[in-house]
Amino acid sequence: MQERGRFISVEGIDGAGKSTHLAWLAQFLIARSICLRQTREPGGTVLGEKLRELLLNDAMHLETEALLMFAARNEHLQQVILPSLAQGEWVLCDRFSDATYAYQCGGRGLSIEKFTQLEQWVQGRSEGFIEPDLTLIFDVPLDVSQARMANSRVLDRFEREQAQFHANVRAAYLARAAQNPQRIKVIDANRSIEAIQQELAQLMTEWLS
Numbered sequence: 495m496q497e498r499g500r501f502i503s504v505e506g507i508d509g510a511g512k513s514t515h516l517a518w519l520a521q522f523l524i525a526r527s528i529c530l531r532q533t534r535e536p537g538g539t540v541l542g543e544k545l546r547e548l549l550l551n552d553a554m555h556l557e558t559e560a561l562l563m564f565a566a567r568n569e570h571l572q573q574v575i576l577p578s579l580a581q582g583e584w585v586l587c588d589r590f591s592d593a594t595y596a597y598q599c600g601g602r603g604l605s606i607e608k609f610t611q612l613e614q615w616v617q618g619r620s621e622g623f624i625e626p627d628l629t630l631i632f633d634v635p636l637d638v639s640q641a642r643m644a645n646s647r648v649l650d651r652f653e654r655e656q657a658q659f660h661a662n663v664r665a666a667y668l669a670r671a672a673q674n675p676q677r678i679k680v681i682d683a684n685r686s687i688e689a690i691q692q693e694l695a696q697l698m699t700e701w702l703s
């Protein structure tokens with residue numbers, strides 16, 4: 495039987511440097527002959543990308559936002575993530591449900607109970623709960639992320655939120671990591687890109703062995 499692929503997700507507050515490190519991590523894995531499927535949330539499917547457009551641009555009730563995040567995730571799991579893992583491909587996902595915990599619960603105030611219900615509904619399966627095997631959270635103080643964002647692009651609906659929103663998102667990510675120390679590794683991303691890549695190389699080499 496085909497060995498199941500591994501599932502890795504990458505997270506962080508907006509402006510933490512996630513995209514920079516994701517690209518490096520993908521090359522690191524490909525260089526080790528790992529057959530890799532790179533994808534993202536919200537998005538990753540035709541429907542998911544349409545939902546992403548709405549989620550990143552249109553105002554909506556916080557519960558609608560959470561439901562759409564999980565609707566996109568369900569489609570993503572069914573169409574992309576589960577089939578890829580079953581074929582032995584590894585999945586490298588730019589955000590997954592820890593982002594809903596951080597942004598919708600931490601940032602917007604969605605109840606943990608409702609989050610857990612949605613998570614169980616979408617990720618609970620007869621063969622067991624599906625979640626990443628490894629999650630990397632790139633962590634930076636708020637002033638650093640805000641400065642990096644200001645220098646780099648046009649901001650979307652989440653990125654335009656007040657500083658307190660981003661502070662709450664960061665705190666929720668760190669709380670989630672503290673609750674799941676085996677799965678979630680927090681990387682101090684307030685260092686040079688080279689220093690971060692050095693730590694990533696060491697962490698990934700240990701994790702792969």
Ligand SMILES: Nc1ncnc2c1ncn2[C@@H]1O[C@H](COP(=O)(O)OP(=O)(O)OP(=O)(O)O)[C@@H](O)[C@H]1O
Nearest residue numbers: 507508509510511512513514642646683685686687
């Ligand atoms: N360690 C770092 N030191 C200095 N600048 C950095 C560092 N990491 C990333 N940057 C810069 O910060 C900006 C934002 O980085 P990037 O787009 O990778 O992060 P992100 O906003 O977290 O990603 P995403 O768009 O996926 O949310 C870019 O200009 C990038 O070059």
Ligand SMILES: Cc1cn([C@H]2C[C@H](O)[C@@H](COP(=O)(O)O)O2)c(=O)[nH]c1=O
Nearest residue numbers: 508535536563589590593594597652653
């Ligand atoms: C999966 C997911 C994402 N978000 C937010 C977080 C970011 O601000 C955007 C996605 O943008 P990125 O440039 O791809 O990081 O969406 C969220 O609020 N909840 C989620 O579940």
